[in-house]
Amino acid sequence: MRDLFCIFAILFCLLPQAVNAQATLLRAVISRTDTPQLWDDAIAEFEQQNPGVKVVKEIAPNSSTQFHDLLTQKLKNRDTRLDVFFMDVIWPSEFASAGWALPLDRFFSTTEQGKFLEAPIAANRYRGEIFGVPLFIDAGLLYYRKDLLEKHRMAPPRHWPELVDQAKTVLAAELDPHLVGYSGQFKQYEGLVCNMMEFILGNGGALWDEQRLVSAVQQERAKQAVRFVRDHIISEISSRGVLAYEEPESVALFAQGRAIFHRNWPYAWRVANDPEQSRVIGKVGMMPLPAFPGGKGASTLGGWQIGISRFSKIPEVAWRFVAFMTSHQMQKRIAFSTGRAPTRKALYTDPELLAQVPWLESMLETFKQAVPRPRTPVYAPLSNIMQRYFSAALALPGSKIDQRSALAARDMDRVLDLLRETAAP
Amino acid sequence: MKSSHRLALLFIVPSLVFVSVFTLYPIVESFRLSFYRMILTLPWLGQKMVGWENYLDLWTDPVAWQALRTTLLFVAITVPSELLLGLGMALVMNEAFRGRGVLRAVVLIPWAIPTVVSSQMWRFIFNDRYGLFNFVLFGGDTARYFAPLADPRFAMLAIMAAEIWKTAPFAALIILAGLQTISDEVYEAASIDGATSWQKFYHVTLPLLWPALLLALLFRTIDALRVFDLVFVMTQGGPADATNVLQFYGYKKTFAEGMIGYGSTIAVTVFMISLILALAYLRALKSERLQGAAR
Numbered sequence: 001m002r003d004l005f006c007i008f009a010i011l012f013c014l015l016p017q018a019v020n021a022q023a024t025l026l027r028a029v030i031s032r033t034d035t036p037q038l039w040d041d042a043i044a045e046f047e048q049q050n051p052g053v054k055v056v057k058e059i060a061p062n063s064s065t066q067f068h069d070l071l072t073q074k075l076k077n078r079d080t081r082l083d084v085f086f087m088d089v090i091w092p093s094e095f096a097s098a099g100w101a102l103p104l105d106r107f108f109s110t111t112e113q114g115k116f117l118e119a120p121i122a123a124n125r126y127r128g129e130i131f132g133v134p135l136f137i138d139a140g141l142l143y144y145r146k147d148l149l150e151k152h153r154m155a156p157p158r159h160w161p162e163l164v165d166q167a168k169t170v171l172a173a174e175l176d177p178h179l180v181g182y183s184g185q186f187k188q189y190e191g192l193v194c195n196m197m198e199f200i201l202g203n204g205g206a207l208w209d210e211q212r213l214v215s216a217v218q219q220e221r222a223k224q225a226v227r228f229v230r231d232h233i234i235s236e237i238s239s240r241g242v243l244a245y246e247e248p249e250s251v252a253l254f255a256q257g258r259a260i261f262h263r264n265w266p267y268a269w270r271v272a273n274d275p276e277q278s279r280v281i282g283k284v285g286m287m288p289l290p291a292f293p294g295g296k297g298a299s300t301l302g303g304w305q306i307g308i309s310r311f312s313k314i315p316e317v318a319w320r321f322v323a324f325m326t327s328h329q330m331q332k333r334i335a336f337s338t339g340r341a342p343t344r345k346a347l348y349t350d351p352e353l354l355a356q357v358p359w360l361e362s363m364l365e366t367f368k369q370a371v372p373r374p375r376t377p378v379y380a381p382l383s384n385i386m387q388r389y390f391s392a393a394l395a396l397p398g399s400k401i402d403q404r405s406a407l408a409a410r411d412m413d414r415v416l417d418l419l420r421e422t423a424a425p
Numbered sequence: 426m427k428s429s430h431r432l433a434l435l436f437i438v439p440s441l442v443f444v445s446v447f448t449l450y451p452i453v454e455s456f457r458l459s460f461y462r463m464i465l466t467l468p469w470l471g472q473k474m475v476g477w478e479n480y481l482d483l484w485t486d487p488v489a490w491q492a493l494r495t496t497l498l499f500v501a502i503t504v505p506s507e508l509l510l511g512l513g514m515a516l517v518m519n520e521a522f523r524g525r526g527v528l529r530a531v532v533l534i535p536w537a538i539p540t541v542v543s544s545q546m547w548r549f550i551f552n553d554r555y556g557l558f559n560f561v562l563f564g565g566d567t568a569r570y571f572a573p574l575a576d577p578r579f580a581m582l583a584i585m586a587a588e589i590w591k592t593a594p595f596a597a598l599i600i601l602a603g604l605q606t607i608s609d610e611v612y613e614a615a616s617i618d619g620a621t622s623w624q625k626f627y628h629v630t631l632p633l634l635w636p637a638l639l640l641a642l643l644f645r646t647i648d649a650l651r652v653f654d655l656v657f658v659m660t661q662g663g664p665a666d667a668t669n670v671l672q673f674y675g676y677k678k679t680f681a682e683g684m685i686g687y688g689s690t691i692a693v694t695v696f697m698i699s700l701i702l703a704l705a706y707l708r709a710l711k712s713e714r715l716q717g718a719a720r
C-alpha cells in the first residue's frame with residue numbers, strides 16, 4: 001500500500017515535467033468572435049506547421065474595456081504565462097510606455113510594414129519603435145434599411161438632423177411598436193467614446209488638443225454635439241435600452257429588423273446578411289457616417305493588433321504566431337468568415353476576396369480617412385473621464401451639460417498635465 | 426516560559442506567517458502606496474512621495490463622494506432586507522416538517538452559485554429584449570419592455586435585487602444556527618405561562634437570537650461595503666456612474682488606469698470604513714454576550 005502511494009506520488013511529480021518536455025506552450029489572449037471555429041482552425045494549422053508548439057488560447061471579454069483590464073492585470077504582474085495578446089488600437093502607446101509590449105522592429109521590417117495601411121501602423125508606433133502588427137481595421141459606418149427609406153421615397157441622409165427627421169417620418173408612418181430609429185453603442189465603456197467622438201468631430205469639435213495638451217470637451221461645438229445626441233438621437237428616435245448596448249446587442253436589434261439606422265464597425269455587414277442571425281438580408285445599405293450641416297463626417301479608427309509581451313520567455317515562437325495570424329492568407333480568411341476588414345493593402349485588390357466582400361473596395365477611402373483617438377500612454381484615465389461624462393450627459397434627460405463638461409475638462413486637464421512632466425530618461 | 430507554551434508558540438507560527446504574508450503585507454503595502462504618486466503607464470515619473478495629497482484629492486473628488494453615497498445606500502438597503510428575509514427563511518427552516526432537509530439545501534443554492542455566474546444570470550433577466558423580468562411584468566406586450574440596467578434610476582435597484590437574492594440564504598444560515606441554540610425548554614416554559622406565538626417570538630426568540638443577528642449583520646455589512654463582482658458583471662459602473670461603488674472605482678483607478686497610488690488610497694479608505702464598522706459591531710456583540718452571561 002505504502003509502495004503504491006510512493007509510486008503515485010513520484011508519478012504525480014513527474015507528470016507536469018513530462019508534459020512540458022513535449023511541447024512549448026504559447027499562451028495567447030485573443031478576441032471573442034462570432035465564429036469561434038475560425039480561431040480553432042487557425043491554431044490547429046499553426047501547431048501543425050510548428051511541431052512542438054502548443055497554443056493555449058484564452059478568449060477575452062467582448063468589451064474592449066474589460067479586455068484591457070484583463071490584460072493589464074497580467075502585464076502589471078509581469079506574468080510570464082502570457083506571450084501573445086490582441087490589442088485594441090488605443091493600447092499600443094500605453095503598453096509601450098509602461099514597458100509591457102515588446103518592440104517588434106527586429107522581426108517586423110519597415111519594408112514589411114509598408115505592406116500595411118498607414119493608419120493602423122501609425123497607431124502601433126511609439127517613440128520610433130513598433131509594438132504590434134495590425135490584424136484588422138475598423139471604422140465607424142452607418143447602416144440603414146434600404147427598403148424602408150425607398151418605401152418612403154428618401155435618399156440616405158446627408159447629415160445627422162436629416163437622419164433624425166427621416167427616422168421620425170418612417171416611425172410615424174410604420175406605426176410598428178418594435179421599431180426604433182437608431183441603434184448604436186452608448187453603454188458606459190470605450191465604445192461610447194468612439195460613438196461620441198464621431199458626433200463631436202462631425203460638428204467640428206475635438207476630444208482634446210493634442211498639441212497643447214488641453215481638453216476640448218467643454219468647447220461649444222463638442223457640447224452642441226452631445227446635446228444633439230441626448231435630445232434627438234436618444235430621446236426622439238432610440239429606445240433608452242441603447243444606453244446599455246455594446247456592439248452585439250445593438251447589431252442584434254438591427255439584424256432583427258427593429259432599427260432603421262445603425263452605427264457599427266464593418267463586421268456588422270456580415271451579421272446583417274447572415275441567414276442565421278438576420279431578418280433583413282438584402283435590405284441593408286452601408287455608407288460613411290454623416291456629419292452635421294457644414295461639418296465633415298468622421299469615423300473613429302478602430303481595429304485590433306497583435307503584440308508580444310515583454311515578459312514572454314519565447315519571443316521568437318511568439319513572433320511566428322503573430323506573423324502567421326497577420327499573414328495575407330489568414331487576413332483573407334478572417335475577412336471571409338467574420339467580415340472584418342484586412343490591414344494589408346494587397347487584399348483590397350484581391351479579386352477572390354472582392355468577389356465575396358464587394359463593399360471592401362468602396363470602403364477603403366473611409367478606412368484611410370478614419371480618425372484615430374488621440375495617442376497617449378494616459379489614454380485609459382482620459383477615456384474613463386469621458387465615458388463618465390458622456391454617460392451622465394446622455395442618460396439623464398435634463399443633464400447639465402455645461403457643468404458636466406467643465407468638470408470633465410478639469411479632470412482631463414489634470415491627467416494631461418502629467419504628460420508635461422514627461423522629462424523622459 | 427513553560428515548555429508547553431513554547432510548543433504552543435511553535436504551533437501558531439505557521440498561521441502567523443500565513444497571515445503576515447497574505448493579509449498583513451498587502452495591507453501595509455497599500456498604506457505605503459497610498460502616500461505615493463505612482464502611475465504604471467508613465468514609469469519614468471517614478472514613485473514620488475506625495476504625503477497626504479492622494480487623500481486630499483479623494484476628499485475633493487466628486488466621483489468618489491458619489492461612489493461612497495452609492496455604496497452606503499447599497500449597504501443600507503440590502504443588509505436589512507437580507508436579514509429580514511433571512512430571518513423569515515430561518516424560522517421556516519427551523520420548524521419540523523417533511524422535506525425540511527431538501528428545503529434547507531435548496532435555499533442555499535443562490536448563495537452557493539459563484540457570484541460571477543449569478544450576476545451574468547441577472548444581467549440576462551434584466552435584458553430589455555428577452556429578459557424574464559420584462560416578461561413577468563408585461564407578458565407578451567414586448568413594446569413596453571424596458572432596460573432597467575440602462576436607466577440610472579433602476580440600475581442600482583436591479584443590482585440590489587440580485588444581491589439580496591444571492592445573500593439572504595447566507596443570513597438565513599447564520600440565523601438558523603442561532604435558532605438551534607435556543608432550547609425547547611424555554612418555549613415550553615413560555616407556553617405554560619400562556620404566551621402567544623407572537624409573544625414567544627418577541628420575548629423569547631428575538632432576545633436569544635440577538636448574538637446571531639448581530640453576527641450576520643457584521644458579516645453582511647462588511648461584505649456589502651466591498652461589493653464589486655455584481656457591478657463588474659452587470660453594469661461596469663454605468664449608466665451615468667449610477668452603480669459606480671467605491672470598490673469598483675478603486676479597481677478602475679488601479680487596474681484600468683494604472684494609478685496605483687490613488688487606487689491604494691481608495692482601497693485604504695474602504696478598509697478603514699469596514700474596520701471602524703467591524704470594531705463597532707464587535708463591541709456591541711461583546712456587550713451583548715456579557716449581558717447574556719449576566720442574565
